[in-house]
Amino acid sequence: MNVDALPLLSVPACCQPLDGPSLTDAEAEGTASVFKALSDPTRVKIVNMLARSSEPVCVCELTPALRLAQPTVSHHLKKLVDAGLLLREQRGVWAFYRLDRDAVGRAAGILDLEGAIA
Amino acid sequence: MNVDALPLLSVPACCQPLDGPSLTDAEAEGTASVFKALSDPTRVKIVNMLARSSEPVCVCELTPALRLAQPTVSHHLKKLVDAGLLLREQRGVWAFYRLDRDAVGRAAGILDLEGAIA
């Protein structure tokens, strides 16, 4: 579009062109993927339970507490691990999960929200 | 199922019954809704732009920066406002948005992640 050929605007311009995106597509997608992992009530409960526990927690303890079918819990745990929020550890037949306590802070940092949190 | 009638387990129990949900359904859903608002790359960019600006930003400035159709930008802004993350202000024909800088901190607090952030 040729700006010079435009008729004079009947409404004055409200703001300057200002700065660019200030965040690459990759950064935005990476940050969104972490928050997407926390965007489900069940996964919020999981993260909260793990945040309250100083030791890794067994899946056999999470499943009854969440009152969901076992494949559903496994599905949510995988999403949290893929997002980098949880760490998995196998002990014999059992699988234990614990929180990676730096991950959320990293996402909030990219958002430029450090000052707004805590 | 009658527990007393079960045969002895061939695998020992891994953990105690332990604590309950420790987070109500309403708290989990409320927290998840805030993170859901941040679970899209476009909305991450919007929040980042607003976080970098000390003054409210006009929609007419957001739309070209995001390279998306105007109804799409309006849709994302509504989701962020509904989540309590953004505040809307009408100035004549234009709509300005700014960040509610306490909202994310509140969500992270419910998660019990204060210590892990910042």
Added chain:
DNA sequence: CTCATTCATTGACAAACGTCGATCTATGTG
């Protein structure tokens, strides 16, 4: 080996989501 247990994976289904074109409302100009 056989069997039981824990957990992950697959497949299917309904619900929710992101995107955009078309339309509507509200504000300001003349």
Added chain:
DNA sequence: CACATAGATCGACGTTTGTCAATGAATGAG
């Protein structure tokens, strides 16, 4: 009044999501 502009709302579309039953893989007991 008529007209132009900014932005919200509506409908439709393809994609993604949460859930579960069924199945598969891995570990341990006997």
